[in-house]
Amino acid sequence: MSMTDQPPLTPSFADYMDGETARVQRVQLEIIEHADRSVLRITLPDGGVPIDWPLADLRLIPDQADKKAAVLGQAGDNPARVVVSDTDLAARLTAVCPNLKRRHKDPNVLKRLAVLSAGAVASVALIIFVLVPVMADQLALMLPARGEKALGDTTFEQIRQALTENTEYGLPLCDAPDGLVALNKMLDRLNPGTDFPYEINLHVLDHEMVNAFALPGGHIVLFRGLLKDATSPEEVAGVLGHEMGHVDHRDPTRLALRSAGSVGVLGLLLGDFAGGAAVLFLTERLIQAQYSRGAEADSDTYAHALLGQVGLPTAPMGDFFLRLGGDNTDEDTSLLSHLASHPDLKGRAQAAVDADQVGEVYTPVLSVTEWRDLQNICDS
Amino acid sequence: MEIQTLQTDYAGRRWALFWLALKSSILTVLTLGFYRFWMKTRLRRFYWSAIRPGGVPLEYTGTGVEKLMGFLIAVVFMAFYIGIFNLLLMYVSFSLLNDNFAAYAMSFIGIIPIYFYAQYRARRYILARTRWRGLRFGIDPAAWAYAWRALLHWLGTILTLGILYPRQIFWLEKFRIDRTWFGRERFVQEGGWTTLLPAATHLYIGIGLSILAGVIGWFNPVGFALLGLSVPWLVIGLVHFKVQSFRILTANKRLGGAIRFHAAPRTGRVFGIYLLGNFIASMILWLGLMALVVGIVVFLAMFSQLDVFSEDFDALLDSGDAIVQFGLIGVLALLYFSVFVFWGVLNQVFVTMPLLRHYAETTSIANSHQLVLISQRPRDEFSEAEGFAEALDIGAAI
Numbered sequence: 001m002s003m004t005d006q007p008p009l010t011p012s013f014a015d016y017m018d019g020e021t022a023r024v025q026r027v028q029l030e031i032i033e034h035a036d037r038s039v040l041r042i043t044l045p046d047g048g049v050p051i052d053w054p055l056a057d058l059r060l061i062p063d064q065a066d067k068k069a070a071v072l073g074q075a076g077d078n079p080a081r082v083v084v085s086d087t088d089l090a091a092r093l094t095a096v097c098p099n100l101k102r103r104h105k106d107p108n109v110l111k112r113l114a115v116l117s118a119g120a121v122a123s124v125a126l127i128i129f130v131l132v133p134v135m136a137d138q139l140a141l142m143l144p145a146r147g148e149k150a151l152g153d154t155t156f157e158q159i160r161q162a163l164t165e166n167t168e169y170g171l172p173l174c175d176a177p178d179g180l181v182a183l184n185k186m187l188d189r190l191n192p193g194t195d196f197p198y199e200i201n202l203h204v205l206d207h208e209m210v211n212a213f214a215l216p217g218g219h220i221v222l223f224r225g226l227l228k229d230a231t232s233p234e235e236v237a238g239v240l241g242h243e244m245g246h247v248d249h250r251d252p253t254r255l256a257l258r259s260a261g262s263v264g265v266l267g268l269l270l271g272d273f274a275g276g277a278a279v280l281f282l283t284e285r286l287i288q289a290q291y292s293r294g295a296e297a298d299s300d301t302y303a304h305a306l307l308g309q310v311g312l313p314t315a316p317m318g319d320f321f322l323r324l325g326g327d328n329t330d331e332d333t334s335l336l337s338h339l340a341s342h343p344d345l346k347g348r349a350q351a352a353v354d355a356d357q358v359g360e361v362y363t364p365v366l367s368v369t370e371w372r373d374l375q376n377i378c379d380s
Numbered sequence: 381m382e383i384q385t386l387q388t389d390y391a392g393r394r395w396a397l398f399w400l401a402l403k404s405s406i407l408t409v410l411t412l413g414f415y416r417f418w419m420k421t422r423l424r425r426f427y428w429s430a431i432r433p434g435g436v437p438l439e440y441t442g443t444g445v446e447k448l449m450g451f452l453i454a455v456v457f458m459a460f461y462i463g464i465f466n467l468l469l470m471y472v473s474f475s476l477l478n479d480n481f482a483a484y485a486m487s488f489i490g491i492i493p494i495y496f497y498a499q500y501r502a503r504r505y506i507l508a509r510t511r512w513r514g515l516r517f518g519i520d521p522a523a524w525a526y527a528w529r530a531l532l533h534w535l536g537t538i539l540t541l542g543i544l545y546p547r548q549i550f551w552l553e554k555f556r557i558d559r560t561w562f563g564r565e566r567f568v569q570e571g572g573w574t575t576l577l578p579a580a581t582h583l584y585i586g587i588g589l590s591i592l593a594g595v596i597g598w599f600n601p602v603g604f605a606l607l608g609l610s611v612p613w614l615v616i617g618l619v620h621f622k623v624q625s626f627r628i629l630t631a632n633k634r635l636g637g638a639i640r641f642h643a644a645p646r647t648g649r650v651f652g653i654y655l656l657g658n659f660i661a662s663m664i665l666w667l668g669l670m671a672l673v674v675g676i677v678v679f680l681a682m683f684s685q686l687d688v689f690s691e692d693f694d695a696l697l698d699s700g701d702a703i704v705q706f707g708l709i710g711v712l713a714l715l716y717f718s719v720f721v722f723w724g725v726l727n728q729v730f731v732t733m734p735l736l737r738h739y740a741e742t743t744s745i746a747n748s749h750q751l752v753l754i755s756q757r758p759r760d761e762f763s764e765a766e767g768f769a770e771a772l773d774i775g776a777a778i
């Protein structure tokens with residue numbers, strides 16, 4: 001260690017805390033400058049061995065409220081502190097200490113943060129996309145019919161509320177008497193003693209969307225837009241058969257339970273507990289009803305078999321799918337429609353045509369008058 | 381033995397806090413909220429260092445990174461808990477009760493124990509990252525024990541319409557304080573819950589009058605008019621209780637064998653800070669907003685060919701011009717966030733800081749010569765920091 005290059009400064013005093021006891025000691029501070037290793041010398045009042053802090057290791061504790069005092073520590077974990085109230089000394093220290101404001105940088109921190117972030121995202125995704133769905137699928141099969149019906153009733157009301165600004169009554173149900181007669185006739189034809197655990201509850205909602213969906217507990221909802229868009233009652237019958245397939249496979253119950261789980265998680269991430277956003281999200285999921293490709297294909301197959309059983313052609317169903325696909329430029333119908341949610345509409349249409357066992361000769365599901373009544377079910 | 385007392389002084393300046401809060405709030409907005417962990421850290425460093433018992437500032441040693449990491453860990457746990465829990469609730473609720481009300485109620489109630497758990501964990505983290513005179517504070521891990529106690533106490537308070545509130549406050553404080561350490565020395569909360577009763581007088585009068593108003597109103601709606609008296613009484617009574625129970629609880633705290641505390645916060649002062657602080661903050665916010673709007677209008681009028689008051693301008697706003705629309709949305713979003721940011725900053729400056737200052741300046745430590753005998757405690761690593769509290773959005777200000 002070489003000798004000092006310049007005369008030492010007049011000593012100043014400061015408060016020193018050793019980080020081992022709660023003692024506050026009045027200490028004498030000197031800056032001792034060596035060529036290779038300048039230090040802040042802390043001389044304790046009890047006359048013990050002075051403590052030397054290398055100037056390069058000195059750190060200023062940031063964001064201090066008292067701008068007149070400087071709180072100094074050492075790099076690393078040493079809890080010892082020097083509180084300098086002497087402004088001259090503080091200024092002198094600022095001038096000679098090179099690293100006063102350097103932050104403690106842990107070289108591994110970014111890596112750890114990256115690993116942790118990836119892990120967190122992966123875990124949350126795993127919970128939402130794997131764990132919750134798998135559990136929901138199991139629970140959906142165990143849910144008693146009455147519970148399923150109640151779940152459907154509640155969500156049906158929520159959907160009616162969500163689709164309209166009229167929050168008092170929700171979106172109106174279409175119930176022109178002649179139209180209802182026609183609707184029930186169609187349902188009776190398709191429902192020849194099928195043993196569902198609950199009755200099929202068929203509704204028409206007064207909305208222009210070309211869509212239909214099923215809810216837990218046997219609710220099936222057709223939109224006015226779909227009835228208007230269809231060119232024959234057999235097309236509607238095909239859609240109805242498809243939705244009955246979803247009911248039979250309990251797809252909506254699964255979806256509702258899955259959503260209940262993931263909505264909670266979403267609420268957590270968005271800071272919205274049991275709030276409105278969660279309910280809106282839930283209803284939107286159910287209307288869109290984006291089931292897996294397999295679930296859609298199964299429902300189509302179910303519809304094909306059902307229609308064949310009651311002597312109705314499946315080709316019109318195919319035509320309808322094709323027209324939905326052609327309509328894809330129309331945002332209102334394509335983006336929100338459960339029926340058009342799968343890109344492979346052409347394939348599904350072809351499958352419907354291939355499955356047709358009836359051909360051109362059959363007893364129409366509705367007469368011409370009844371079909372007109374059904375299309376006008378919302379005019380009352 | 382000579383008695384030595386340490387007064388607490390307070391060193392923070394409004395402007396310094398204002399700039400710190402403003403800078404970090406803006407960064408928080410710009411980083412979509414991620415900077416908030418660092419913002420909290422920096423604000424705490426400021427506030428802690430402003431509080432100086434015996435002239436020696438407190439030090440906050442928490443970091444933003446550990447808070448972010450703790451948050452990530454907590455989010456995964458919470459996602460698991462809430463996802464599975466909500467799903468099971470929905471299932472049970474519909475299969476047993478055929479209704480989802482129970483599920484919603486339960487999913488709310490199910491969060492409450494986690495809330496208390498998170499509160500205790502956050503306290504543990506904050507104490508572990510607080511130092512004074514070079515020594516760390518700490519609290520024993522007991523978050524679940526605390527959570528169910530808090531749950532039962534709250535239940536008692538609610539069932540007795542608030543009569544048992546002082547009891548709850550005392551026992552929960554005792555639970556926390558008896559587990560709190562400064563270095564290797566333990567704190568003790570002495571006294572009993574009935575010592576808080578004198579402070580609760582006005583709270584009880586407010587509760588009584590409100591119940592009376594409800595009962596009379598049940599028979600004759602005119603009775604509800606009494607609420608005009610009882611509700612303010614209740615609110616002021618509650619503030620009075622908060623302030624004075626702090627005073628009484630502090631006087632009954634002991635550190636080690638002989639170190640005692642004294643606090644003398646004044647209800648009138650605290651209430652005044654709330655009222656005046658909020659008034660000043662909202663006035664500044666309003667004036668700022670008005671100045672901003674006038675500035676924008678003048679700017680548009682002077683530096684563009686647009687006549688703001690003409691129909692052309694309305695037409696331009698109504699037109700489908702994408703740039704105008706985006707510009708408008710941008711200005712509105714900026715305004716919206718500015719209002720929130722400024723409100724938060726002004727609240728720190730005019731409410732949080734003066735309150736802290738009042739509490740600090742009226743608190744002192746008696747028999748402080750005993751402090752020198754206390755030695756350091758080891759570091760509490762505590763990797764999940766206050767993540768649960770962050771995930772649940774508990775503890776707004778600092």
Ligand SMILES: [Zn+2]
Pocket residue numbers: 242246291296299338339
């Ligand atoms: Zn489908």
